[in-house]
Amino acid sequence: MSRIITTAEVKKHNHKDSVWMIIHNDVYDVTNFLDEHPGGEETLLDSAGKEASQDFEDVGHSEDARELMKKYKIGTLPAEEHNQAPTQPLPAVVTCSNLKWYILALLGAIVIGVVIKKKLAA
Ligand code: HEM
Known part of the structure; x- marks a missing residue:
């Protein structure tokens, strides 16, 4: 069974002698992997004691x-x-109602444009 480890506990392991990190809610101890990591020791040290999911996925x-x-x-x-x-x-309903307002604004602009044009022609 997997042990429960808090973020505060992970934060303490932020130095070369003990490198822990969080990736997708799981905690990893990569201290013994530093030398072997194909992406280098520094990249792992940069993420030591931290939430590293984004960095891990970006690579x-x-x-x-x-x-x-x-x-x-x-x-x-x-x-x-x-x-x-x-x-x-965004849920479809929000996008939909946004679209409704864009169309209304566009129609409003067209109506105003037509009115101004008529006034200028008169
Ligand atoms: C338990 C954690 C990790 C393991 C087991 C791991 C393992 C590996 C492996 C096996 C590779 C070789 C390429 C591949 O197979 O994808 C690699 C490359 C690399 N890793 Fe990690 N990695 C870990 C965490 C991280 C983190 C947190 C970073 C932070 C940015 C990182 C940065 C990189 C980089 C920059 C490369 C080189 C990519 C390249 O040269 O194309 N890794 N890693």
């Missing part, structure tokens, strides 16, 4: 890397500290 790690990381997992964040997924797309 586009392979399936092999994702398989390998299981070896370094030491625990999971408590549920109340779980990071939410990145911003969800």
Whole structure:
């Protein structure tokens, strides 16, 4: 069973002798992986003690890397500290009502344009 580890606990492991990081709500101890990391020791040290999901994903790690990381997992964040997924797309209904206002504004502009044109012609 996976151990529950808090963000505060992870933060303490932010130096070369002990490098922990959070990736997708799981906690990894990569201290013994520093020398072997193909992306270099520095990149891992930069993420030491931190939430590193975004950095990890930005690199586009392979399936092999994702398989390998299981070896370094030491625990999971408590549920109340779980990071939410990145911003969800807007619900269709919101987008729809935005579109309605754009159309109304456009129609309003056309009407005003026509009225002004008529006044100028008169
Ligand atoms: C448990 C955590 C991690 C594991 C097991 C891991 C493993 C690996 C592996 C196996 C590679 C070789 C390329 C691949 O197979 O994708 C790699 C490359 C790399 N990793 Fe990680 N990595 C971890 C975390 C991180 C983090 C937090 C960063 C921060 C930015 C990072 C940055 C990089 C970079 C820059 C490369 C080189 C990419 C390239 O040269 O194309 N890695 N990593």
